[in-house]
Amino acid sequence: MIKHLLSFTILSWILCSCTFFTAPAMTQTSIAETETAVHFSTTPSLTATSSVTPSPSSTPTLTSTATITSTPTITDTATITLTPTVTLTPTFDFPDVKVHTQAHCRYGPSTAYLHAADLYPGDTGTVRGRFPYSKWLHVKFDKLNYWCWVSNSVIDVVGDLDTVRYIIPDLQSVGSNMYGPPQNVRASRDGDQVTISWNQVSMTEDDDRGYFIEAWVCQNGAYLWWTVSFPTQYTTTYTVTDQPGCANPSSGELYTVEKHGYSLPVKIPWP
Numbered sequence: 598m599i600k601h602l603l604s605f606t607i608l609s610w611i612l613c614s615c616t617f618f619t620a621p622a623m624t625q626t627s628i629a630e631t632e633t634a635v636h637f638s639t640t641p642s643l644t645a646t647s648s649v650t651p652s653p654s655s656t657p658t659l660t661s662t663a664t665i666t667s668t669p670t671i672t673d674t675a676t677i678t679l680t681p682t683v684t685l686t687p688t689f690d691f692p693d694v695k696v697h698t699q700a701h702c703r704y705g706p707s708t709a710y711l712h713a714a715d716l717y718p719g720d721t722g723t724v725r726g727r728f729p730y731s732k733w734l735h736v737k738f739d740k741l742n743y744w745c746w747v748s749n750s751v752i753d754v755v756g757d758l759d760t761v762r763y764i765i766p767d768l769q770s771v772g773s774n775m776y777g778p779p780q781n782v783r784a785s786r787d788g789d790q791v792t793i794s795w796n797q798v799s800m801t802e803d804d805d806r807g808y809f810i811e812a813w814v815c816q817n818g819a820y821l822w823w824t825v826s827f828p829t830q831y832t833t834t835y836t837v838t839d840q841p842g843c844a845n846p847s848s849g850e851l852y853t854v855e856k857h858g859y860s861l862p863v864k865i866p867w868p
Contacts, residue, residue: 691723692756694736694747702745705766706733709809709824711854713745714738724754726764730822735764772858776800779808779833779863782851786868789840793865795851797833804855805830812849812865814839826854 702714706728716738725744726735733746734754746766779795786792793810807827814823820843825835839847850862 689760690756691725692754692758692761694722694724694734694752694754696720696747696752698751700747700751702736702738702741702747704745704771705768705824706731706735706746707824708748709826710746710766711771711806711856711858713743714741716747716751724756724758724761727758727761728765729763734758734761768852768859769861774853774855774858774860776804776853776855776860778853778860779851782863782865784865784868786839789838790836791839791847791868792834792836793849793851794834795863797830798853800830800853800855804857806854806856807832809852809854809859810835810849810865811852811862812837812847813845814847814849815843815845816840818842820845823849 696716696718699718700716701708701712702716703710704713705711720738720740722736722738722741724734725737727733728735728746732749734749734752735744736747736752737744776798779798781796782793783795784791784793791814795808798808807829809826810824812823814821814837816838817840823837825837827835846867848867849865851865852862853860
C-alpha cells in the first residue's frame with residue numbers, strides 16, 4: 598500500500614507543478630532544481646519545494662573557419678637552344694708562279710747548290726717559302742712531287758710574297774752521302790785574302806759532284822752570305838776576299854757533294 602501511495606503522491610506533485618509554473622523562456626539553457634527529502638510516517642505527508650532559476654539567455658554561435666589549400670601553378674621553363682655561329686676560316690692562298698725562261702730548280706737558294714729539276718716556260722707552281730739572304734723562292738711545282746728552289750728572275754709571280762715565311766735549307770734532308778766530309782780542312786790569311794784547303798775525297802766519276810762551301814764574309818763593309826761549289830773532287834783549295842769592317846765575324850763550312858746529296862759539314866777554322 599505504501600508503494601501505491603508513493604506513486605500517487607509523485608503523480609499528484611507532477612500534475613501540480615504543471616499547473617502552477619509557466620514555461621520558461623525558449624532561450625533558457627539550464628534549470629536548477631532542489632528537492633526536499635520525502636519523509637514517510639504512519640500518517641503520510643508530502644512537502645515538495647521546487648525552485649527554478651533561469652540563466653541568462655545564450656545563443657550559440659557557430660564559427661566556421663575555411664581552410665584554403667593553395668594548389669601550386671606549374672610554370673613551364675622554356676629551354677633555350679643555342680645555335681652555333683660558324684665562322685669560316687679563309688684558306689691561305691699561296692702566291693702562284695709561272696716559268697718564263699728555261700732554268701734549273703735547285704736544292705738550295707743559289708746556283709751553287711745541286712740541280713733538282715729542269716724548268717721550262719709554262720711550268721706552274723706555288724711559292725711555299727723564301728730565303729732571307731737572296732731572292733730565290735722555295736716552290737712546289739705542279740709537275741713535281743717535291744719542293745725546290747728557283748731564282749725569281751726566271752718566273753712570274755702572282756700574289757703577295759710578304760705572306761710567305763722565310764726558310765733555311767736543310768741539306769741533310771736532300772738525300773744521302775756515302776763518302777763523308779772532307780778531311781784536314783785548314784785556312785790561312787794573306788791580307789784580305791783567305792785561302793781554304795782540304796784533302797781530296799775519292800769518289801766514282803758517276804757520283805762525283807765535288808765540294809760546296811757556305812760562308813759569311815766581309816767585303817766593302819757589307820756582311821755577305823757567300824756560296825761556291827766545285828764540279829769535281831780534284832779541286833781542293835779556294836781563296837775568297839774577306840776584309841775588316843763588319844760587326845759580325847766571318848765563318849764558313851765545307852761539304853763533300855755527290856749526286857745523291859751532301860755530307861755532314863766541316864767547320865772551317867777561319868783565320
